[in-house]
Amino acid sequence: MNFKLIFLLLLTTLCRADDGYRLWLKYDLIKDATKRAAYARSAQFIVLNSTNPVLKTAADELQTGLQGLLGKTVPIVANAGGKTGGILLTTSPVAELTNEGYRITGKQNITITGKTDAGVLYGAFALLRHLQTRQSIDRLSLTSNPKIQLRMLNHWDNVDASIERGYAGQSLWKWYELPERIDPRYRDYARANASIGINGTVVNNVNASSRFLTAEYLQKVAALANVFRPYGIKIYLSIYFPAPKTIGKLKTADPLDPEVNQWWVDKANEIYKLIPDFGGFLVKANSEGQPGPQDYGRNHADGANMLAKALAPHNGIVIWRAFVYKADGISDRFKAAYDEFKPLDGQFEKNVIVQVKNGPIDFQPREPFSPIFGTMPQTPLGMEFQITQEYLGHATHLVYEAPLFKECLESDTYAGGRGSTVAKVVDGSLHNYKLTAIAGVANTGSDRNWTGHPLTQANWYAFGRLAWDHTLTSQAIANEWVTMTLTPEPQSVKTVTDLLLKSREIYVNYNTPLGLSRPWTGAHFAPEPWQNRSSRPDWTAVYYHRADSIGLGFDRTVKGSQALAQYRPEVQKQWNNPETCPLPYLLWFHHVPWTQKLNTDRTLWEELCTRFYTGAESVGGMQNEWASVKKDIDPETFANVAGRLATQQKEAIWWRDAWVLYLQEFARQPIPAPFKKPDRTLQEVKELVDIYQLR
Numbered sequence: 001m002n003f004k005l006i007f008l009l010l011l012t013t014l015c016r017a018d019d020g021y022r023l024w025l026k027y028d029l030i031k032d033a034t035k036r037a038a039y040a041r042s043a044q045f046i047v048l049n050s051t052n053p054v055l056k057t058a059a060d061e062l063q064t065g066l067q068g069l070l071g072k073t074v075p076i077v078a079n080a081g082g083k084t085g086g087i088l089l090t091t092s093p094v095a096e097l098t099n100e101g102y103r104i105t106g107k108q109n110i111t112i113t114g115k116t117d118a119g120v121l122y123g124a125f126a127l128l129r130h131l132q133t134r135q136s137i138d139r140l141s142l143t144s145n146p147k148i149q150l151r152m153l154n155h156w157d158n159v160d161a162s163i164e165r166g167y168a169g170q171s172l173w174k175w176y177e178l179p180e181r182i183d184p185r186y187r188d189y190a191r192a193n194a195s196i197g198i199n200g201t202v203v204n205n206v207n208a209s210s211r212f213l214t215a216e217y218l219q220k221v222a223a224l225a226n227v228f229r230p231y232g233i234k235i236y237l238s239i240y241f242p243a244p245k246t247i248g249k250l251k252t253a254d255p256l257d258p259e260v261n262q263w264w265v266d267k268a269n270e271i272y273k274l275i276p277d278f279g280g281f282l283v284k285a286n287s288e289g290q291p292g293p294q295d296y297g298r299n300h301a302d303g304a305n306m307l308a309k310a311l312a313p314h315n316g317i318v319i320w321r322a323f324v325y326k327a328d329g330i331s332d333r334f335k336a337a338y339d340e341f342k343p344l345d346g347q348f349e350k351n352v353i354v355q356v357k358n359g360p361i362d363f364q365p366r367e368p369f370s371p372i373f374g375t376m377p378q379t380p381l382g383m384e385f386q387i388t389q390e391y392l393g394h395a396t397h398l399v400y401e402a403p404l405f406k407e408c409l410e411s412d413t414y415a416g417g418r419g420s421t422v423a424k425v426v427d428g429s430l431h432n433y434k435l436t437a438i439a440g441v442a443n444t445g446s447d448r449n450w451t452g453h454p455l456t457q458a459n460w461y462a463f464g465r466l467a468w469d470h471t472l473t474s475q476a477i478a479n480e481w482v483t484m485t486l487t488p489e490p491q492s493v494k495t496v497t498d499l500l501l502k503s504r505e506i507y508v509n510y511n512t513p514l515g516l517s518r519p520w521t522g523a524h525f526a527p528e529p530w531q532n533r534s535s536r537p538d539w540t541a542v543y544y545h546r547a548d549s550i551g552l553g554f555d556r557t558v559k560g561s562q563a564l565a566q567y568r569p570e571v572q573k574q575w576n577n578p579e580t581c582p583l584p585y586l587l588w589f590h591h592v593p594w595t596q597k598l599n600t601d602r603t604l605w606e607e608l609c610t611r612f613y614t615g616a617e618s619v620g621g622m623q624n625e626w627a628s629v630k631k632d633i634d635p636e637t638f639a640n641v642a643g644r645l646a647t648q649q650k651e652a653i654w655w656r657d658a659w660v661l662y663l664q665e666f667a668r669q670p671i672p673a674p675f676k677k678p679d680r681t682l683q684e685v686k687e688l689v690d691i692y693q694l695r
């Protein structure tokens with residue numbers, strides 16, 4: 001091989017575009033030589049005096065990270081041998097640490113202490129993050145404990161590799177290859193999760209196949225569990241409630257039937273033989289056509305408790321979902337979960353957690369918090385957020401979700417007086433829950449960059465960071481993520497952080513402003529506010545927005561569906577009156593006349609138009625801001641995002657046009673100045689949407 005060729009090869013390797021695979025764990029060389037040297041002085045070796053696999057993971061990750069950041073190999077040694085300037089990994093029962101917390105201190109050596117091995121692992125990642133974000137290591141003193149115990153991803157992945165509501169390719173799990181072949185990607189998945197403190201994963205869809213509980217599939221699940229274990233991650237399964245019938249050949253799945261009970265006990269024993277640290281079951285029952293205990297005249301607690309008893313001897317838990325609504329479609333769907341669960345408060349076994357979606361309906365771009373959070377003090381309630389963008393423009397719209405998560409977590413339930421935020425319910429501090437959990441429906445898939453849209457990796461990241469500490473700000477999290485993933489250049493970090501921070505509000509403005517919602521049937525992608533036919537009324541668009549000649553919005557006050565009564569009186573008081581109801585929630589609770597003046601000094605119609613138009617216009621602004629950081633962003637990532645923003649711009653106008661042209665038929669008013677009326681007709685927009693529905 002001649003020199004020219006070697007040079008070219010080297011050049012192509014060096015210039016290879018960043019395909020996003022490394023996520024926020026890029027560990028690229030720190031360019032600033034002074035900073036690098038300062039870090040290197042305290043990172044001359046890593047001391048690990050243990051064979052514990054989790055601690056070993058921590059040491060290995062530190063070594064990998066330091067190799068990249070400092071450009072040198074940092075040896076792992078069993079003892080410091082009297083030398084200073086190393087990183088010591090140690091477990092010790094430090095009083096201020098909870099099980100998974102860590103403390104990082106540094107003078108001559110940096111010491112990472114955890115009460116448990118997992119704590120050390122999280123500490124190792126925290127130290128790396130500290131260096132990745134170029135912070136000072138003089139007088140290091142960082143202590144952090146997770147606020148919530150179970151920090152989980154929920155994968156809605158199916159046996160055939162499809163993902164329900166997945167927009168980044170196929171499933172990560174290659175069930176047909178497991179357990180024999182272990183895709184190296186499983187390990188990288190575990191690394192990414194551990195780096196943000198996620199300690200549990202439900203690998204299959206809540207609309208579950210019973211296949212996962214068969215002996216054959218449990219071997220596959222066990223193989224994944226083996227990969228995740230050294231990263232402190234436990235595996236959980238979604239179960240199909242009638243599994244005793246489908247795979248156990250019993251005549252019933254009645255939770256009060258002794259044979260059914262025994263079947264689950266045996267199944268649990270079988271699972272724990274293979275996976276001694278198996279986390280437990282996630283259950284969707286009697287919801288959207290899924291079978292459940294009500295098929296046998298039993299209630300949700302009967303179902304959950306039966307499973308809980310089978311898992312309890314192994315310390316497993318049951319996560320029972322509150323996302324239920326009756327098949328009749330008659331009553332307000334908003335009220336369904338509360339109506340079914342509130343009467344069961346206090347009736348669940350100790351190892352049951354009820355997992356509640358953030359809002360009462362279904363992962364809308366903006367929802368008020370679910371009233372359940374304020375009203376079940378005797379039942380541990382877990383939070384379910386959706387990271388995948390089912391209603392948030394799939395993988396072509398940029399929506400940074402930390403502000404959405406925070407808005408819900410910071411909402412005041414008044415369950416124990418003022419300041420009883422949803423976060424305090426979920427982290428257990430308000431009602432003293434013994435079990436606490438938070439889950440995010442994953443946005444990962446087989447796309448090389450994991451999430452499809454390169455910038456929405458930030459949502460996976462933000463979910464994990466907030467699950468660990470819900471008091472972190474959306475801005476701080478965005479800042480970290482951008483610095484670690486895209487560029488450490490301060491001006492560009494600021495520009496991209498700002499862009500992320502405003503993206504959700506922009507989306508809401510052109511998509512569902514002022515408390516509109518869109519849980520209509522289908523792919524949940526195209527605008528279709530005129531949709532009025534479905535097998536049930538609450539799967540139509542008109543059911544939710546209720547546009548008529550008088551006004552717009554769903555009356556949930558005493559004059560309407562009375563859903564507001566499910567909140568504490570203090571909350572009701574604010575939201576009951578359209579004058580005091582915050583504008584973002586207005587149409588969730590009120591049917592407002594088109595001509596009603598709002599506190600923005602515009603009528604409802606004018607305000608809606610203003611939001612639709614400025615929202616769509618702002619996407620253009622995001623494109624410009626993205627263009628301004630080009631010099632600091634990897635070319636492949638830059639082009640990828642630029643392309644998606646262009647699509648978003650087109651689709652934002654599409655959403656705007658669909659809504660304003662449709663609503664105008666009811667409001668019967670012109671589009672207010674300075675906005676120009678859409679240059680297409682309602683019919684044309686409808687035809688465009690029809691294309692999306694074609695088979």
Ligand code: BDP
Pocket residue numbers: 164165206207284323362363390
């Ligand atoms: C809805 C989704 C549906 C899920 C369901 C659930 O449209 O695909 O199965 O939620 O959470 O958002 O069970």
